[in-house]
Amino acid sequence: MAEIVIETRNLTKVYRDFWGRQKVRALNALDLDVRRGEIFGLLGPNGSGKTTTIKLLLGLLFPTSGQAMVLGRDATDVSKNQRIGYLPEESYLYRFLNAEETLDFYGRLFNMPRQLRRQRTYDLIEQVKLGWAKRRQLKEYSKGMTRRIGLAQALINDPELLLLDEPTTGLDPIGIREMKDLILDLRKQGKTILMCSHRLDDVQDVCDRIAILHQGELKELGRVDALLKVRDVTEIHATRLSTQACEEVKQVIERHGGQVLSIGNPTATLEELFVKIIRESEAHPGRRIRADQHEADESGNGHAGDAQRTA
Amino acid sequence: MEITDWYLKSFDEWLRVGPINGLITIVGLFAAVLVLGGLFALLRAGPKAAVISVVWGLREALLDVARLSPRRAWAVGLLTIKESIRRKVVIVFAVFILLLLFGAWYLDPASVDPAKLYLDTVLTATCYLVLLMVLFLSTLSLPADIRSRTLHTVVTKPVRKSEIVLGRIAGFTIVGTVLLCLMGAVSYVFVLRGLMHHHQIEPADLELAEKTWSEPWEAATPRPPLRLRTTRVHGHRHFIYIEPVAKPAAEGKVRSEYPAEGSISTEMEAGHWHSFEYRFQRGPDGRARLTCTVGREEGVFQARAPVFGTLRFKDRAGKDADRGISVGEEWTYRSYIHGGTAAAAIWTFEGITEDNYPEERYPQGLPVEMTISVFRSHKGDIEKGVLGSLSVGNPRTGETVLVSMFPAKEFAVDTQFIPRKLRDKQGRMRDLFTDLADQGRLEIWLRCEDPNQYFGVAQADLYIRAHDAPFWLNFAKGYLGIWLQMLVIAAFGVMFSTFLSGPIAMLATAATLVGGMYAEEIGRVARHELYGGGPVEAFIRMVRQQNVTSEMEPGLRTTLAQMTDTALEFFLRIVAAMLPDLGKYHFADYVAHGLNVSGDMLAKCSLSVLGFLVPLFVLGYLFLKNRELP
Ligand SMILES: Nc1ncnc2c1ncn2[C@@H]1O[C@H](COP(=O)(O)OP(=O)(O)OP(=O)(O)O)[C@@H](O)[C@H]1O
Ligand SMILES: [Mg+2]
Numbered sequence: 001m002a003e004i005v006i007e008t009r010n011l012t013k014v015y016r017d018f019w020g021r022q023k024v025r026a027l028n029a030l031d032l033d034v035r036r037g038e039i040f041g042l043l044g045p046n047g048s049g050k051t052t053t054i055k056l057l058l059g060l061l062f063p064t065s066g067q068a069m070v071l072g073r074d075a076t077d078v079s080k081n082q083r084i085g086y087l088p089e090e091s092y093l094y095r096f097l098n099a100e101e102t103l104d105f106y107g108r109l110f111n112m113p114r115q116l117r118r119q120r121t122y123d124l125i126e127q128v129k130l131g132w133a134k135r136r137q138l139k140e141y142s143k144g145m146t147r148r149i150g151l152a153q154a155l156i157n158d159p160e161l162l163l164l165d166e167p168t169t170g171l172d173p174i175g176i177r178e179m180k181d182l183i184l185d186l187r188k189q190g191k192t193i194l195m196c197s198h199r200l201d202d203v204q205d206v207c208d209r210i211a212i213l214h215q216g217e218l219k220e221l222g223r224v225d226a227l228l229k230v231r232d233v234t235e236i237h238a239t240r241l242s243t244q245a246c247e248e249v250k251q252v253i254e255r256h257g258g259q260v261l262s263i264g265n266p267t268a269t270l271e272e273l274f275v276k277i278i279r280e281s282e283a284h285p286g287r288r289i290r291a292d293q294h295e296a297d298e299s300g301n302g303h304a305g306d307a308q309r310t311a
Numbered sequence: 312m313e314i315t316d317w318y319l320k321s322f323d324e325w326l327r328v329g330p331i332n333g334l335i336t337i338v339g340l341f342a343a344v345l346v347l348g349g350l351f352a353l354l355r356a357g358p359k360a361a362v363i364s365v366v367w368g369l370r371e372a373l374l375d376v377a378r379l380s381p382r383r384a385w386a387v388g389l390l391t392i393k394e395s396i397r398r399k400v401v402i403v404f405a406v407f408i409l410l411l412l413f414g415a416w417y418l419d420p421a422s423v424d425p426a427k428l429y430l431d432t433v434l435t436a437t438c439y440l441v442l443l444m445v446l447f448l449s450t451l452s453l454p455a456d457i458r459s460r461t462l463h464t465v466v467t468k469p470v471r472k473s474e475i476v477l478g479r480i481a482g483f484t485i486v487g488t489v490l491l492c493l494m495g496a497v498s499y500v501f502v503l504r505g506l507m508h509h510h511q512i513e514p515a516d517l518e519l520a521e522k523t524w525s526e527p528w529e530a531a532t533p534r535p536p537l538r539l540r541t542t543r544v545h546g547h548r549h550f551i552y553i554e555p556v557a558k559p560a561a562e563g564k565v566r567s568e569y570p571a572e573g574s575i576s577t578e579m580e581a582g583h584w585h586s587f588e589y590r591f592q593r594g595p596d597g598r599a600r601l602t603c604t605v606g607r608e609e610g611v612f613q614a615r616a617p618v619f620g621t622l623r624f625k626d627r628a629g630k631d632a633d634r635g636i637s638v639g640e641e642w643t644y645r646s647y648i649h650g651g652t653a654a655a656a657i658w659t660f661e662g663i664t665e666d667n668y669p670e671e672r673y674p675q676g677l678p679v680e681m682t683i684s685v686f687r688s689h690k691g692d693i694e695k696g697v698l699g700s701l702s703v704g705n706p707r708t709g710e711t712v713l714v715s716m717f718p719a720k721e722f723a724v725d726t727q728f729i730p731r732k733l734r735d736k737q738g739r740m741r742d743l744f745t746d747l748a749d750q751g752r753l754e755i756w757l758r759c760e761d762p763n764q765y766f767g768v769a770q771a772d773l774y775i776r777a778h779d780a781p782f783w784l785n786f787a788k789g790y791l792g793i794w795l796q797m798l799v800i801a802a803f804g805v806m807f808s809t810f811l812s813g814p815i816a817m818l819a820t821a822a823t824l825v826g827g828m829y830a831e832e833i834g835r836v837a838r839h840e841l842y843g844g845g846p847v848e849a850f851i852r853m854v855r856q857q858n859v860t861s862e863m864e865p866g867l868r869t870t871l872a873q874m875t876d877t878a879l880e881f882f883l884r885i886v887a888a889m890l891p892d893l894g895k896y897h898f899a900d901y902v903a904h905g906l907n908v909s910g911d912m913l914a915k916c917s918l919s920v921l922g923f924l925v926p927l928f929v930l931g932y933l934f935l936k937n938r939e940l941p
Contacts, residue, residue, distance in 0.1 A: 060939065061941060078375075093461060096397035105386060109468035109470045110469060111469075157468075
């Protein structure tokens with residue numbers, strides 16, 4: 001079994017007001033293990049304690065009781081930060097710096113030599129596609145751009161462990177896709193990622209294991225595929241199947257005592273459509289869609305794939 | 312100007328008491344922090360956890376301070392500088408220039424002591440501006456980071472809290488330093504240019520001089536010097552005297568002539584003089600023509616480096632006394648000696664040797680400067696001034712020799728030279744260094760010779776003006792003083808901002824600043840040195856419109872008031888011990904009065920500022936370390 005990177009034992013956080021009176025029990029006796037090389041998703045509705053958990057893991061907050069260990073050290077130990085990257089909920093960056101200065105500053109905090117700092121800054125700005133705006137102060141950035149530079153800053157030290165707090169909010173669908181690809185890519189490089197989100201599709205797409213929090217309590221924990229598997233439903237994907245063939249398949253199923261729930265052409269998700277269009281537009285800049293072409297698309301066989309789904 | 316003990320004490324003398332008091336305060340402070348932290352943990356988690364957390368906390372703190380990386384701290388410092396620049400601190404400089412422009416309008420170079428006025432103005436303006444700027448910057452910046460959570464992203468990097476605090480303090484210091492240097496350079500030019508002026512010779516005098524010069528003089532009496540007056544500029548004019556050269560002539564008469572050319576200087580006026588070069592030439596028509604130039608002003612700005620002595624008194628009966636008498640108007644700084652009696656003020660100087668005061672450098676003898684305040688019990692002769700006498704004495708043998716009798720110059724610095732050779736009452740020649748000084752120790756006795764008049768003196772009122780330091784250097788030291796104050800304020804600002812919100816931190820720092828300016832007075836209240844009792848008693852007197860010296864009527868109320876006062880005074884004493892006495896680092900008065908700020912003074916100030924910086928840094932670190940960043 002892989003090495004445990006994050007470990008919380010009975011982790012509890014109670015927010016108190018100035019007078020020490022209890023305000024909110026944001027996290028209650030959380031036990032979590034995150035293993036090296038996996039993508040772990042923290043799920044939960046708003047106010048369920050996801051951000052609180054991440055802040056406890058970073059040592060920004062001190063636990064009311066229980067313990068959080070990160071990379072084998074106590075969460076409040078600064079030296080663990082050497083190997084950690086953190087993308088906050090919103091990118092909390094200095095708005096008077098530009099992209100290059102931002103990355104340079106965080107690089108300095110890692111005591112990186114100048115040459116390496118330059119290199120990393122250049123690479124990361126390219127990676128998050130901000131080359132065109134790298135000299136602009138962050139206060140002029142749009143939300144998504146800020147998010148991207150936030151991500152770049154989290155990667156400045158090539159961290160082993162990434163803590164991403166809602167990595168996809170504020171990004172356009174392309175950005176979301178890129179972010180997901182990046183996350184998967186990072187896992188390929190052997191990094192461990194803890195992310196929290198309430199966008200289920202994101203989590204579903206990338207996470208190996210998830211934990212679901214509600215009102216500070218752990219409600220569910222396990223592998224995504226195992227959790228999502230609907231054991232009494234079978235899925236068949238086929239292509240180039242005539243209507244008649246479909247009918248036959250249906251009969252076969254019924255003969256075996258099964259029940260056909262639906263047969264039809266699947267629709268792509270809007271996300272897939274959007275991503276496809278933008279990718280095409282990037283490949284052929286300047287091409288515009290004409291109204292008649294649009295209509296033709298609509299009446300004819302559209303973007304929906306030619307696969308048929310039987311369940 | 313009152314010169315404090317702080318200025319008079321040498322570094323070595325101060326080193327014996329100052330740092331120890333400081334250390335006691337610091338150790339006390341940290342003991343209090345430790346105890347409070349322990350108590351807090353005790354209440355929250357019980358005794359065992361408390362002990363563990365205190366020990367652990369100490370270990371962590373030591374590690375964090377010991378492992379501090381200058382490079383990371385510098386990253387934070389650089390960020391701070393950028394932040395300040397992008398927040399347009401340059402505006403402060405613009406405001407400063409505006410102030411100077413207004414100042415140029417209002418400052419009158421014809422006033423009594425224009426150099427003092429100009430210096431005081433620029434130094435004070437710079438001081439206030441820079442301190443205010445640092446106050447704002449240092450207190451608002453960390454809280455803004457915490458509120459906008461930009462600090463989250465920073466502290467999740469391997470940077471230590473100690474580096475953040477240090478980097479912040481350093482960043483603000485650098486910003487302030489650059490501004491201060493700019494302001495200093497501009498001020499220097501401003502002051503110099505403001506008082507720069509040129510005189511001409513009055514045309515009427517010019518003609519008269521030409522005529523007089525041509526006239527021969529042969530008489531039994533010496534010829535009076537040739538007098539020229541300059542034009543009036545900046546509200547003053549100078550006189551120039553060309554001394555005649557006498558040659559014996561026939562029949563016991565003297566023939567006097569004024570030299571045809573010379574390079575002399577004008578008389579002193581308004582605190583300065585000018586060089587003067589002239590030349591008489593006879594034209595083809597036989598008439599004399601005078602060509603001359605009055606040079607730039609000199610001696611406007613000074614940095615006298617005084618050597619002070621210790622002061623003791625003799626009372627009217629000639630017995631030793633620690634203090635003179637009080638005439639009731641000023642109650643501590645000066646004390647008075649009674650005229651026409653045996654009362655005397657005696658300064659004892661050290662290091663009065665031929666080696667220290669060689670003839671080449673001090674041809675006229677030992678230069679002594681004094682400022683005497685006169686208290687008149689009767690009008691006397693206002694015109695003549697009250698008569699005083701100066702003697703030197705041998706501290707071992709008790710021998711004294713009269714140096715001079717003089718009318719006291721009130722409100723002005725009087726310079727006297729003590730010659731190398733002095734004639735005593737018996738007519739013997741006495742040598743200043745071998746006969747009167749005892750191994751370099753020499754006494755200077757001041758007496759008031761007019762019966763029933765009084766001289767008021769303080770230790771710093773009479774000193775040996777051993778040499779002058781370069782003025783520009785002293786000016787720079789004035790700015791160094793502001794720099795030290797700025798450092799203290801930046802450190803307080805950052806320290807408060809690690810645990811208070813922006814506005815509150817600003818208030819706290821401002822209170823420290825104001826408290827620091829009145830630290831001296833607060834200390835006096837705490838030490839019960841003021842008339843009218845402690846705070847509560849004084850308040851009761853005020854409400855009842857009672858005299859400050861009359862006894863309070865005994866009773867429960869008075870006892871209660873006085874007990875409260877004792878408690879308050881104890882508290883005040885703690886406050887006073889922790890307040891930075893900013894006045895000590897404020898050299899503006901010395902610079903403006905033309906007194907050199909000595910190296911000892913700088914050493915004392917730097918060390919005591921360090922005594923604030925280190926604990927403030929540690930406190931700031933502790934607060935930041937132990938707070939959550941939600
Ligand atoms: N600084 C704070 N002071 C008091 N209560 C807080 C604070 N921060 C969070 N809380 C409370 O703690 C609980 C958990 O908050 P948290 O931010 O962890 O939720 P979250 O799961 O991240 O929600 P979201 O999806 O909206 O980001 C909430 O009830 C919230 O009100
Ligand atoms: Mg959140």
